[in-house]
Amino acid sequence: MSRTAARPPAAAKLTEPGWLTTTLGDADYEFLCQLIYERSRIHLGPDKRVLVASRLAKRLRHLNLNSYQEYCELMRSPAGAEELQFLIDRISTNHTHFFREIKHFEFIRDVIIPTWNAVKGRKEPFRIWSSASSTGEEPYSLAIHFAENFAPAESGRWQIEATDISTRVLEVATQGIYEQERLTSVGPEALRRHFQKGEKKWAGHFRVKDELRRRVHFHHLNLLEGAYPFAWSFDLILCRNVMIYFDRPTQETLVQRLTAKLVPGGHLLVGHSESLSGVKHSLKLVRPAIYLKPAA
Ligand SMILES: C[S@@+](CC[C@H](N)C(=O)[O-])C[C@H]1O[C@@H](n2cnc3c(N)ncnc32)[C@H](O)[C@@H]1O
Numbered sequence: 001m002s003r004t005a006a007r008p009p010a011a012a013k014l015t016e017p018g019w020l021t022t023t024l025g026d027a028d029y030e031f032l033c034q035l036i037y038e039r040s041r042i043h044l045g046p047d048k049r050v051l052v053a054s055r056l057a058k059r060l061r062h063l064n065l066n067s068y069q070e071y072c073e074l075m076r077s078p079a080g081a082e083e084l085q086f087l088i089d090r091i092s093t094n095h096t097h098f099f100r101e102i103k104h105f106e107f108i109r110d111v112i113i114p115t116w117n118a119v120k121g122r123k124e125p126f127r128i129w130s131s132a133s134s135t136g137e138e139p140y141s142l143a144i145h146f147a148e149n150f151a152p153a154e155s156g157r158w159q160i161e162a163t164d165i166s167t168r169v170l171e172v173a174t175q176g177i178y179e180q181e182r183l184t185s186v187g188p189e190a191l192r193r194h195f196q197k198g199e200k201k202w203a204g205h206f207r208v209k210d211e212l213r214r215r216v217h218f219h220h221l222n223l224l225e226g227a228y229p230f231a232w233s234f235d236l237i238l239c240r241n242v243m244i245y246f247d248r249p250t251q252e253t254l255v256q257r258l259t260a261k262l263v264p265g266g267h268l269l270v271g272h273s274e275s276l277s278g279v280k281h282s283l284k285l286v287r288p289a290i291y292l293k294p295a296a
Helices: 026-040 046-062 068-076 080-091 102-118 137-149 152-157 167-175 180-186 188-194 248-260
Strands: 012-014 022-024 126-130 158-164 177-179 195-197 205-208 216-220 234-239 262-270 284-287 290-292
Touching (some): 022 068, 026 068, 068 080, 102 137, 102 234, 102 262, 248 262
Protein backbone atom coordinates (compact mmCIF):
# COMPACT_ATOMS: atom_id res chain seq x y z
CA MET A 1 0.00 0.00 0.00
CA SER A 2 1.40 3.33 -0.91
CA ARG A 3 0.96 6.34 1.33
CA THR A 4 0.83 9.80 -0.03
CA ALA A 5 1.72 12.92 1.89
CA ALA A 6 0.21 15.15 -0.78
CA ARG A 7 -2.98 16.98 0.21
CA PRO A 8 -5.85 15.27 -1.61
CA PRO A 9 -8.36 17.22 -3.66
CA ALA A 10 -11.60 18.26 -1.98
CA ALA A 11 -13.53 15.02 -1.87
CA ALA A 12 -14.43 12.41 0.69
CA LYS A 13 -11.20 11.41 2.33
CA LEU A 14 -10.27 8.25 4.12
CA THR A 15 -7.98 8.93 7.01
CA GLU A 16 -8.40 6.07 9.43
CA PRO A 17 -5.22 5.28 11.38
CA GLY A 18 -2.99 2.81 9.58
CA TRP A 19 -4.76 3.37 6.27
CA LEU A 20 -3.66 5.23 3.22
CA THR A 21 -5.13 8.57 2.39
CA THR A 22 -7.33 8.08 -0.61
CA THR A 23 -10.28 10.07 -1.83
CA LEU A 24 -13.55 9.25 -3.44
CA GLY A 25 -13.47 11.68 -6.34
CA ASP A 26 -16.41 13.12 -8.28
CA ALA A 27 -16.37 10.72 -11.21
CA ASP A 28 -16.03 7.60 -9.05
CA TYR A 29 -18.72 8.77 -6.64
CA GLU A 30 -21.11 9.48 -9.51
CA PHE A 31 -20.37 6.08 -11.02
CA LEU A 32 -21.10 4.29 -7.72
CA CYS A 33 -24.26 6.34 -7.14
CA GLN A 34 -25.53 5.45 -10.59
CA LEU A 35 -24.81 1.77 -10.05
CA ILE A 36 -26.56 1.78 -6.68
CA TYR A 37 -29.52 3.65 -8.15
CA GLU A 38 -29.87 1.24 -11.08
CA ARG A 39 -29.77 -1.79 -8.80
CA SER A 40 -31.75 -0.61 -5.77
CA ARG A 41 -33.27 2.79 -6.70
CA ILE A 42 -31.60 4.17 -3.57
CA HIS A 43 -30.89 7.79 -4.39
CA LEU A 44 -27.67 9.15 -2.89
CA GLY A 45 -27.17 12.89 -3.01
CA PRO A 46 -23.84 14.75 -2.86
CA ASP A 47 -24.17 14.94 0.93
CA LYS A 48 -23.76 11.16 1.22
CA ARG A 49 -20.27 11.03 -0.28
CA VAL A 50 -18.44 10.89 3.06
CA LEU A 51 -20.81 8.22 4.27
CA VAL A 52 -20.23 6.07 1.17
CA ALA A 53 -16.46 6.51 1.43
CA SER A 54 -16.37 5.53 5.07
CA ARG A 55 -18.67 2.55 4.59
CA LEU A 56 -16.47 1.23 1.79
CA ALA A 57 -13.17 1.83 3.58
CA LYS A 58 -13.02 -1.56 5.26
CA ARG A 59 -14.00 -3.28 2.01
CA LEU A 60 -11.12 -1.68 0.13
CA ARG A 61 -8.74 -2.88 2.81
CA HIS A 62 -10.23 -6.37 2.67
CA LEU A 63 -9.85 -6.52 -1.11
CA ASN A 64 -6.34 -5.11 -0.86
CA LEU A 65 -7.21 -2.18 -3.10
CA ASN A 66 -5.37 1.11 -2.85
CA SER A 67 -8.03 3.50 -4.04
CA TYR A 68 -11.70 3.98 -4.79
CA GLN A 69 -10.70 4.20 -8.42
CA GLU A 70 -9.46 0.60 -8.24
CA TYR A 71 -12.73 -0.33 -6.57
CA CYS A 72 -14.67 1.23 -9.45
CA GLU A 73 -12.51 -0.71 -11.92
CA LEU A 74 -13.44 -3.87 -10.08
CA MET A 75 -17.11 -2.91 -10.33
CA ARG A 76 -16.73 -2.50 -14.10
CA SER A 77 -15.13 -5.96 -14.44
CA PRO A 78 -17.05 -9.27 -14.61
CA ALA A 79 -16.47 -9.69 -10.84
CA GLY A 80 -18.46 -6.50 -10.34
CA ALA A 81 -21.83 -8.24 -10.48
CA GLU A 82 -21.09 -10.20 -7.32
CA GLU A 83 -19.48 -7.23 -5.62
CA LEU A 84 -22.56 -5.13 -6.29
CA GLN A 85 -24.59 -7.08 -3.72
CA PHE A 86 -21.91 -6.32 -1.17
CA LEU A 87 -21.94 -2.65 -2.11
CA ILE A 88 -25.72 -2.44 -1.66
CA ASP A 89 -25.39 -4.21 1.69
CA ARG A 90 -22.89 -1.63 2.90
CA ILE A 91 -24.79 1.37 1.61
CA SER A 92 -28.34 0.58 2.63
CA THR A 93 -29.18 1.96 6.02
CA ASN A 94 -30.48 -0.85 8.17
CA HIS A 95 -31.31 0.99 11.36
CA THR A 96 -34.34 -0.51 13.08
CA HIS A 97 -35.56 -1.53 16.51
CA PHE A 98 -38.28 -3.56 18.20
CA PHE A 99 -41.72 -1.91 18.23
CA ARG A 100 -40.41 1.07 16.28
CA GLU A 101 -43.13 3.69 15.71
CA ILE A 102 -45.37 2.33 18.44
CA LYS A 103 -48.49 4.06 17.04
CA HIS A 104 -48.52 1.44 14.27
CA PHE A 105 -48.50 -1.38 16.80
CA GLU A 106 -51.29 0.30 18.78
CA PHE A 107 -53.35 0.53 15.59
CA ILE A 108 -52.72 -3.15 14.88
CA ARG A 109 -53.74 -4.10 18.44
CA ASP A 110 -56.77 -1.82 18.69
CA VAL A 111 -58.17 -1.87 15.15
CA ILE A 112 -56.72 -4.58 12.94
CA ILE A 113 -56.63 -7.54 15.32
CA PRO A 114 -60.19 -7.07 16.70
CA THR A 115 -61.46 -6.80 13.10
CA TRP A 116 -59.64 -9.96 12.07
CA ASN A 117 -60.70 -11.78 15.25
CA ALA A 118 -64.32 -11.05 14.41
CA VAL A 119 -64.10 -12.68 10.97
CA LYS A 120 -65.69 -16.13 11.00
CA GLY A 121 -65.41 -18.95 8.52
CA ARG A 122 -62.29 -17.69 6.73
CA LYS A 123 -60.14 -20.64 5.69
CA GLU A 124 -56.84 -19.01 4.78
CA PRO A 125 -54.64 -17.16 7.32
CA PHE A 126 -54.38 -13.38 7.53
CA ARG A 127 -51.23 -12.44 5.69
CA ILE A 128 -48.74 -9.81 6.78
CA TRP A 129 -45.70 -8.59 4.85
CA SER A 130 -42.80 -6.74 6.43
CA SER A 131 -41.37 -5.61 3.12
CA ALA A 132 -38.08 -3.98 4.20
CA SER A 133 -37.48 -6.01 7.32
CA SER A 134 -33.81 -5.27 7.92
CA THR A 135 -32.37 -7.38 10.78
CA GLY A 136 -35.78 -8.75 11.78
CA GLU A 137 -36.92 -6.52 14.63
CA GLU A 138 -39.97 -5.34 12.67
CA PRO A 139 -41.37 -8.76 11.66
CA TYR A 140 -40.58 -10.28 15.08
CA SER A 141 -42.34 -7.34 16.78
CA LEU A 142 -45.34 -8.14 14.60
CA ALA A 143 -45.12 -11.83 15.47
CA ILE A 144 -44.97 -11.03 19.20
CA HIS A 145 -47.93 -8.69 18.83
CA PHE A 146 -50.02 -11.26 16.98
CA ALA A 147 -49.00 -14.09 19.32
CA GLU A 148 -50.05 -11.95 22.28
CA ASN A 149 -53.33 -10.70 20.84
CA PHE A 150 -54.80 -13.67 18.98
CA ALA A 151 -56.17 -16.42 21.21
CA PRO A 152 -53.82 -19.47 21.11
CA ALA A 153 -56.46 -21.46 19.25
CA GLU A 154 -56.29 -18.84 16.52
CA SER A 155 -52.51 -18.93 16.18
CA GLY A 156 -52.67 -20.60 12.75
CA ARG A 157 -54.67 -17.67 11.47
CA TRP A 158 -51.77 -15.34 10.71
CA GLN A 159 -48.52 -15.64 8.83
CA ILE A 160 -45.69 -13.20 8.27
CA GLU A 161 -43.44 -12.83 5.22
CA ALA A 162 -40.39 -10.63 5.64
CA THR A 163 -38.14 -9.41 2.83
CA ASP A 164 -35.10 -7.23 2.31
CA ILE A 165 -32.63 -6.41 -0.45
CA SER A 166 -29.64 -6.97 1.82
CA THR A 167 -28.47 -10.54 2.32
CA ARG A 168 -26.33 -9.44 5.28
CA VAL A 169 -29.32 -8.23 7.32
CA LEU A 170 -31.35 -11.27 6.33
CA GLU A 171 -28.71 -13.55 7.85
CA VAL A 172 -29.01 -11.69 11.16
CA ALA A 173 -32.80 -11.74 10.93
CA THR A 174 -32.96 -15.47 10.26
CA GLN A 175 -30.83 -16.20 13.31
CA GLY A 176 -33.02 -14.00 15.50
CA ILE A 177 -30.31 -13.32 18.10
CA TYR A 178 -30.23 -9.86 19.69
CA GLU A 179 -28.20 -8.14 22.36
CA GLN A 180 -30.12 -7.55 25.55
CA GLU A 181 -29.93 -3.76 25.26
CA ARG A 182 -31.77 -3.91 21.93
CA LEU A 183 -34.74 -5.55 23.62
CA THR A 184 -35.80 -2.92 26.14
CA SER A 185 -38.99 -2.09 24.19
CA VAL A 186 -40.12 -5.72 24.23
CA GLY A 187 -41.06 -5.72 27.94
CA PRO A 188 -40.11 -8.36 30.54
CA GLU A 189 -43.20 -10.58 30.12
CA ALA A 190 -42.99 -10.83 26.35
CA LEU A 191 -39.22 -11.29 26.62
CA ARG A 192 -39.74 -14.28 28.92
CA ARG A 193 -42.47 -15.77 26.71
CA HIS A 194 -40.88 -15.33 23.31
CA PHE A 195 -37.10 -15.28 23.82
CA GLN A 196 -34.52 -17.73 25.07
CA LYS A 197 -31.71 -16.34 27.22
CA GLY A 198 -28.19 -16.96 25.93
CA GLU A 199 -25.49 -18.56 28.06
CA LYS A 200 -21.70 -18.79 27.94
CA LYS A 201 -20.55 -17.15 24.71
CA TRP A 202 -24.13 -15.92 24.17
CA ALA A 203 -24.45 -14.31 27.59
CA GLY A 204 -26.08 -10.90 27.21
CA HIS A 205 -28.02 -12.09 24.15
CA PHE A 206 -31.52 -13.42 23.59
CA ARG A 207 -32.81 -15.61 20.78
CA VAL A 208 -36.35 -15.54 19.43
CA LYS A 209 -37.92 -18.88 20.39
CA ASP A 210 -38.31 -21.47 17.63
CA GLU A 211 -42.11 -21.42 17.66
CA LEU A 212 -42.12 -17.68 16.91
CA ARG A 213 -39.22 -17.83 14.45
CA ARG A 214 -41.11 -20.46 12.47
CA ARG A 215 -43.97 -18.00 11.97
CA VAL A 216 -41.76 -15.49 10.11
CA HIS A 217 -40.48 -16.44 6.64
CA PHE A 218 -37.53 -14.41 5.37
CA HIS A 219 -36.78 -13.93 1.66
CA HIS A 220 -34.29 -11.91 -0.35
CA LEU A 221 -36.21 -9.42 -2.48
CA ASN A 222 -35.67 -6.14 -4.26
CA LEU A 223 -38.96 -4.28 -3.90
CA LEU A 224 -38.41 -2.56 -7.23
CA GLU A 225 -37.48 -5.48 -9.43
CA GLY A 226 -39.49 -8.24 -11.04
CA ALA A 227 -42.82 -9.69 -10.03
CA TYR A 228 -43.30 -10.30 -6.31
CA PRO A 229 -42.94 -14.02 -5.58
CA PHE A 230 -46.16 -14.41 -3.59
CA ALA A 231 -49.16 -16.16 -5.03
CA TRP A 232 -51.50 -14.36 -2.63
CA SER A 233 -52.36 -10.80 -1.63
CA PHE A 234 -51.72 -9.41 1.84
CA ASP A 235 -54.06 -8.11 4.51
CA LEU A 236 -51.35 -5.88 5.96
CA ILE A 237 -48.12 -4.55 4.41
CA LEU A 238 -45.44 -2.61 6.24
CA CYS A 239 -43.09 -0.61 4.05
CA ARG A 240 -41.46 1.60 6.63
CA ASN A 241 -38.36 3.76 6.52
CA VAL A 242 -37.21 2.65 3.10
CA MET A 243 -39.12 4.91 0.70
CA ILE A 244 -37.29 7.86 2.17
CA TYR A 245 -34.22 6.78 0.14
CA PHE A 246 -36.12 6.72 -3.17
CA ASP A 247 -36.97 9.58 -5.49
CA ARG A 248 -40.60 10.55 -6.11
CA PRO A 249 -41.18 8.49 -9.32
CA THR A 250 -39.70 5.42 -7.63
CA GLN A 251 -41.89 5.95 -4.55
CA GLU A 252 -44.91 6.18 -6.82
CA THR A 253 -44.05 2.96 -8.64
CA LEU A 254 -43.44 1.20 -5.34
CA VAL A 255 -46.71 2.32 -3.75
CA GLN A 256 -48.60 1.15 -6.84
CA ARG A 257 -46.83 -2.23 -6.77
CA LEU A 258 -47.59 -2.69 -3.08
CA THR A 259 -51.21 -1.57 -3.52
CA ALA A 260 -51.64 -4.26 -6.17
CA LYS A 261 -50.51 -6.81 -3.56
CA LEU A 262 -53.03 -5.65 -0.91
CA VAL A 263 -56.49 -7.18 -0.57
CA PRO A 264 -59.36 -4.66 -0.72
CA GLY A 265 -59.79 -3.54 2.90
CA GLY A 266 -56.08 -4.21 3.58
CA HIS A 267 -53.71 -1.67 5.14
CA LEU A 268 -50.35 -0.23 4.11
CA LEU A 269 -48.15 1.22 6.85
CA VAL A 270 -45.33 3.57 5.87
CA GLY A 271 -42.77 5.30 8.09
CA HIS A 272 -44.09 8.35 9.93
CA SER A 273 -41.51 10.51 8.17
CA GLU A 274 -42.57 9.19 4.75
CA SER A 275 -45.57 11.14 3.61
CA LEU A 276 -47.28 9.94 0.44
CA SER A 277 -48.33 13.48 -0.38
CA GLY A 278 -47.20 14.24 -3.90
CA VAL A 279 -47.27 10.52 -4.71
CA LYS A 280 -50.17 9.37 -6.91
CA HIS A 281 -52.03 6.52 -5.22
CA SER A 282 -55.50 5.09 -4.74
CA LEU A 283 -55.31 4.52 -0.97
CA LYS A 284 -57.24 6.26 1.79
CA LEU A 285 -55.34 7.85 4.64
CA VAL A 286 -56.91 6.62 7.90
CA ARG A 287 -54.31 7.81 10.43
CA PRO A 288 -50.86 9.32 10.04
CA ALA A 289 -48.73 6.85 8.03
CA ILE A 290 -51.62 4.33 7.82
CA TYR A 291 -53.40 3.78 4.50
CA LEU A 292 -56.38 1.62 3.57
CA LYS A 293 -57.06 0.04 0.20
CA PRO A 294 -60.79 0.75 -0.28
CA ALA A 295 -63.07 -2.17 -1.03
CA ALA A 296 -63.57 -2.48 -4.79
C1 LIG B 1 -33.95 1.72 7.68
S1 LIG B 1 -34.31 0.05 7.37
C2 LIG B 1 -36.00 -0.03 7.89
C3 LIG B 1 -36.29 -1.28 8.67
C4 LIG B 1 -37.73 -1.37 9.20
N1 LIG B 1 -38.69 -1.36 8.13
C5 LIG B 1 -38.02 -0.25 10.17
O1 LIG B 1 -38.78 0.66 9.85
O2 LIG B 1 -37.46 -0.26 11.28
C6 LIG B 1 -34.44 0.06 5.58
C7 LIG B 1 -34.30 -1.32 4.95
O3 LIG B 1 -34.71 -1.25 3.59
C8 LIG B 1 -33.91 -2.13 2.84
N2 LIG B 1 -33.99 -1.77 1.40
C9 LIG B 1 -33.42 -0.70 0.77
N3 LIG B 1 -33.72 -0.72 -0.54
C10 LIG B 1 -34.52 -1.81 -0.74
C11 LIG B 1 -35.14 -2.37 -1.89
N4 LIG B 1 -35.04 -1.80 -3.11
N5 LIG B 1 -35.86 -3.52 -1.74
C12 LIG B 1 -35.97 -4.10 -0.51
N6 LIG B 1 -35.39 -3.62 0.61
C13 LIG B 1 -34.69 -2.48 0.50
C14 LIG B 1 -32.52 -1.94 3.44
O4 LIG B 1 -31.67 -3.03 3.16
C15 LIG B 1 -32.85 -1.81 4.93
O5 LIG B 1 -32.72 -3.03 5.61
